[in-house]
Amino acid sequence: MNIFIKDKATINMLALSLISIILFAVAGCATNPVTGQSQFMLVSEEQEILIGKELYPNAMWGAEGGGGEFKDERVKTYLKNVVLNIHRVSHRPNLPVDFAIQNSSVPNAWAIPGHVVITRGLLAGLDNEAEFAFVMGHEMGHVSARHSASQMSLGILHQALLAGAGIALAGSDYSDAALSLGALGSGLLLLKYSRDDELEADGLGVQYMTKLGYNSRNAVSAHINLEKVSNEYIKSLGKGTQERGFFEDLLSTHPRTSVRIDEIQNIINHTPTFAVRGDGMNRQQFQSIIAGIRNANNTYIAHYDKAVRALNNKNLDEAVAQITKAINKDQTQAPFYSLSGFIMLKMKNPDKAEKYFNYALRLDNNYQPAFRGMGAIRYIKGNYAESIQYLRKSIALFPEDMNAHYFLGMSYFKTNDYKTAVNHLKSFADTHPKHPEIHGILGLCYENVNDPSSAYREYAMQFKVAPNNDMGRRAVGRLQALGAKAKQ
Numbered sequence: 001m002n003i004f005i006k007d008k009a010t011i012n013m014l015a016l017s018l019i020s021i022i023l024f025a026v027a028g029c030a031t032n033p034v035t036g037q038s039q040f041m042l043v044s045e046e047q048e049i050l051i052g053k054e055l056y057p058n059a060m061w062g063a064e065g066g067g068g069e070f071k072d073e074r075v076k077t078y079l080k081n082v083v084l085n086i087h088r089v090s091h092r093p094n095l096p097v098d099f100a101i102q103n104s105s106v107p108n109a110w111a112i113p114g115h116v117v118i119t120r121g122l123l124a125g126l127d128n129e130a131e132f133a134f135v136m137g138h139e140m141g142h143v144s145a146r147h148s149a150s151q152m153s154l155g156i157l158h159q160a161l162l163a164g165a166g167i168a169l170a171g172s173d174y175s176d177a178a179l180s181l182g183a184l185g186s187g188l189l190l191l192k193y194s195r196d197d198e199l200e201a202d203g204l205g206v207q208y209m210t211k212l213g214y215n216s217r218n219a220v221s222a223h224i225n226l227e228k229v230s231n232e233y234i235k236s237l238g239k240g241t242q243e244r245g246f247f248e249d250l251l252s253t254h255p256r257t258s259v260r261i262d263e264i265q266n267i268i269n270h271t272p273t274f275a276v277r278g279d280g281m282n283r284q285q286f287q288s289i290i291a292g293i294r295n296a297n298n299t300y301i302a303h304y305d306k307a308v309r310a311l312n313n314k315n316l317d318e319a320v321a322q323i324t325k326a327i328n329k330d331q332t333q334a335p336f337y338s339l340s341g342f343i344m345l346k347m348k349n350p351d352k353a354e355k356y357f358n359y360a361l362r363l364d365n366n367y368q369p370a371f372r373g374m375g376a377i378r379y380i381k382g383n384y385a386e387s388i389q390y391l392r393k394s395i396a397l398f399p400e401d402m403n404a405h406y407f408l409g410m411s412y413f414k415t416n417d418y419k420t421a422v423n424h425l426k427s428f429a430d431t432h433p434k435h436p437e438i439h440g441i442l443g444l445c446y447e448n449v450n451d452p453s454s455a456y457r458e459y460a461m462q463f464k465v466a467p468n469n470d471m472g473r474r475a476v477g478r479l480q481a482l483g484a485k486a487k488q
Contacts, residue, residue, distance in 0.1 A: 048148070049096065052113035059112070060102055061368055061398035067103035067335070068397075070120045070293070071364055076101060078289050082129060083116055086137050089211045091144040091204075099136075101293070103335065105236075105300050107229045111139035112148055123290060124297035125229030128283035130218035133209040135226075141204030142193065203267045213277025216268045220261055236301050299329045304336060311343055319343050334364035341373045350377045368397040372404045375411075384411040402431045406438075413441060418448040433465070440471035443478060456482045 061068050080099040087097045096114050107122040116139050118132070126132050142148055193201070202219070210216045307322035320343055326336045341356035354377050360370040375390035391408035394401060409424030422445045429438045439462035446455035455478070462475035 048113040048146075052115060052148075055112050056115050057398055058400045059110070060100065060117070062400055067120075068366075068368055070101040070103035070296075071334075072101070072292065075289055075293060078285075079118075079123075079132065082133055083136050083140075085212055086133060086140055086208050089208050090137075090140055095143070097140070105233060105297065105305050107226060107233055109135050109139050111143050113143055116140055116143075120293060120297050120300070121233060122226065122229060124294045125225050125232075126286075126290075127221060127225060128218060128281040129286040130209060130214035130281045131222035131225060132286065133212060133214050134205045134219040134222045136205075137208035138201045138205035141201035141208070142197065144204055145197070145200055199263065199267075202264060203271070206264075206267050206271050210271055210274050213275060213280065215276050215280025216271060216273075218281060219268060220264050223261065223264060233301075236305070296330060296333065299326055299333075302326075303329070304333075304339065307339055307343075311339070311346065314346075316343060316347055332363065334360040334367040334370065337363065338367060338370045338373060341370065345373065345376065350380055353377060366397060368394055368401070371397070372401060372407070375404065376407050379407050379411055379414075382414075384414050387411040388415075402428050406432075410441075413445060416448075418445040421445050422449065433461075436466040436469055437462075437471040439465060440475045443475060447478070452482050 076099065079101070083097065083099040087093055087095075098115050100115070100117050101123060102108075102117050102119045104119040105121040106119055107125060109116075109118040109122055111117065116136055118135065118139075122135070123132070126135070206216050206219050209219065303322045303326035307319045307326065310316070310319035310322060319339075323336060323340050323343065326333070327340070330336065337356045338360040341353040341360065344350070344353035344356060353373065357370045357373040357377070360367050361374075364370075371390050371394035375387045375394060378384070378387035378390060388408060388411045391404050391411065394404040395408065398404070405424040406428040409421045409428060412418075412421035412424065422442065425438060425442050425445065429435065429442060432438065439458045443455045443458035443462060446452070446458060459475040459479045459482070462472055463479065466472045467476070
């Protein structure tokens with residue numbers, strides 16, 4: 001007998017329930033490598049590694065200060081050896097692992113499957129090798145205990161449920177918003193560990209450092225120094241800046257920075273002891289090797305970061321003054337010259353900007369912002385073929401750089417490659433929906449690839465966002481023409 005369910009709420013509920021049942025059926029139970037207990041898991045180990053590989057470049061360039069990698073092979077080699085020793089005694093030594101120093105003043109460290117990272121800002125604030133080992137052990141503990149994989153699994157479940165909601169809400173004004181919230185959640189993966197996860201990672205950090213012969217008391221001093229350098233960083237931002245608010249929110253929602261010292265001490269008291277190697281800190285060698293990074297970090301905080309904020313606030317004279325001081329103190333940093341290039345672009349001096357970008361690339365031939373800057377200059381000068389070459393290199397290094405996508409899409413648009421242009425301009429429009437011309441340009445692209453319905457939608461959005469500029473007035477004409485053509 002066929003039964004037809006006419007109640008829409010019932011249909012929606014059944015659709016969501018069916019999605020949940022299917023997901024739980026295919027997930028199975030994975031065994032946690034740390035606890036030995038079963039846990040809900042939608043992500044295999046191979047998928048963890050693949051997702052980590054995809055997240056890594058965007059996290060290095062875009063998340064929490066970005067900056068790419070701080071290049072100092074001597075320091076990296078020394079610290080990577082410590083990381084590999086931690087990895088050897090961890091619960092998942094079979095996984096691949098790589099180490100990098102992120103060129104950011106934001107005091108932070110993070111790990112995803114395949115990668116563990118500490119920022120320049122945090123590294124400069126640590127006192128000894130044992131503290132570094134604890135911080136890295138803590139972050140690698142998240143991967144060992146599959147905290148990141150659990151976040152991925154919950155994200156997949158959330159996306160699937162939202163997709164079900166999107167299907168159920170099809171035809172309503174809410175479906176696109178629901179799906180957008182799911183996409184937004186994936187960008188917060190590195191920040192969302194529970195307090196229990198953070199405490200478990202602290203325990204693993206203590207366990208790993210102790211096995212390697214470090215004095216576990218340095219786990220306490222690592223927390224103290226993290227809090228100290230975080231407070232110093234907030235102070236350096238000044239009052240009322242957007243970055244200050246972001247970082248204070250991060251600290252307030254990140255349990256790792258608020259764990260009480262007695263909780264850490266309790267973890268230490270209950271961790272099996274091993275023989276301490278040497279003085280248990282290796283402070284002298286650590287201090288000697290990171291001395292250069294400390295000096296560089298002081299220059300970044302004192303001048304480069306201030307130049308960035310001045311540029312963002314359109315105070316170009318202050319930006320020039322600060323970045324000039326930075327370069328006078330240290331001529332080895334590609335970001336200093338690249339930032340000078342962007343300041344020159346703002347001052348409408350592309351020739352001088354090009355010299356700075358080229359010098360940045362001589363210092364670091366993979367410095368992503370310099371490729372974007374060179375691509376923008378080539379676009380401004382009408383050399384679209386060379387613009388495309390530079391911008392493709394830029395996006396290969398940082399796939400989610402929306403400014404690079406914009407200039408690349410516009411370069412394809414100018415060369416009448418409308419289909420390729422759409423791929424890049426749509427990405428930009430999704431993240432910059434109030435841009436005054438992007439929807440009209442997309443409308444033109446869609447018309448040229450014979451997609452009138454998408455063109456109509458973009459022209460309508462252009463009219464909504466900016467009806468009174470040239471593109472807005474053009475969009476009105478195209479809406480009328482497409483509407484009349486549809487009626488025919």
